[in-house]
Amino acid sequence: MAKCPGCGKKVNFLTNYCDACIREHRAANAARAEEQRAFDAARDACIREQRAADAARAEEARRRADEAQAVAFRTTLEALRAQVAGGRRLFLYESLYLPVDSVVLAETTAPSFDIGELRELGLAGWEVVGVVPRTAGVALENKDSGAFGSVSYGGGVGGNVVGVHLLMRKEMRADSEDFTVELAAFVTQHGITATP
Numbered sequence: 371m372a373k374c375p376g377c378g379k380k381v382n383f384l385t386n387y388c389d390a391c392i393r394e395h396r397a398a399n400a401a402r403a404e405e406q407r408a409f410d411a412a413r414d415a416c417i418r419e420q421r422a423a424d425a426a427r428a429e430e431a432r433r434r435a436d437e438a439q440a441v442a443f444r445t446t447l448e449a450l451r452a453q454v455a456g457g458r459r460l461f462l463y464e465s466l467y468l469p470v471d472s473v474v475l476a477e478t479t480a481p482s483f484d485i486g487e488l489r490e491l492g493l494a495g496w497e498v499v500g501v502v503p504r505t506a507g508v509a510l511e512n513k514d515s516g517a518f519g520s521v522s523y524g525g526g527v528g529g530n531v532v533g534v535h536l537l538m539r540k541e542m543r544a545d546s547e548d549f550t551v552e553l554a555a556f557v558t559q560h561g562i563t564a565t566p
Contacts, residue, residue, distance in 0.1 A: 446557055451544070460542040462556050466491070467504070469533045491538060500537035505529035 374381045376391035387395070454460045471483050488498070507529055542553060556562070 443554075443557065446562060447550070447554060450542075450553060450557075451550070454542060454544040454549075462540045462542060462552075464496070464538045464540075466536045466538055467533055468536065470531050472506075472530045472532050488536070494540070496538045496540045498536050499539045502535040502537070503531045504533040504535060506532045 372381050372386070373379065374386070374388040374391050376387055376394075379388045379390075381388050450460060466487065468483065468485065468488065471481065542549060546552075
């Protein structure tokens with residue numbers, strides 16, 4: 371008869387360990403599994419706490435950044451308002467792109483030269499103070515009608531105006547009823563946080 375390698379007792383046929391050693395082994399495995407579950411639960415709790423702490427720190431950082439941005443925004447508006455009240459002229463600048471109805475290589479670049487938006491801006495107090503044309507370059511060709519029918523390109527590029535960038539300006543006046551609203555929108559849109 372075979373002996374149990376764990377305790378040396380005799381074992382039954384076709385088994386290696388005695389019943390007591392098998393129970394002890396199963397109990398030890400169950401204890402290890404329970405320890406592992408407890409460790410995993412503690413680790414998961416630690417991770418949850420860390421994530422919650424990280425989220426709280428991130429939220430606090432966002433809150434502080436928002437608060438600092440609000441203070442900078444108010445400071446900027448107050449400084450600009452004081453400058454205008456003190457007699458300094460204040461201008462807002464924007465750019466507006468308008469396509470031009472040019473024909474480039476037999477294709478029209480825009481259906482028309484529409485200045486509807488420009489009219490509206492003019493009525494709102496904006497004026498055009500500069501124009502920068504936008505051109506499309508087309509290589510100049512010299513075709514040879516000789517024996518080989520070759521094409522050679524000229525020494526330049528033709529420039530067709532396909533649009534214009536308009537530099538727009540509006541003077542802000544302290545007596546304007548929408549001074550604060552318009553200035554606040556402009557400062558917000560362009561991220562202006564400091565004044566000269």
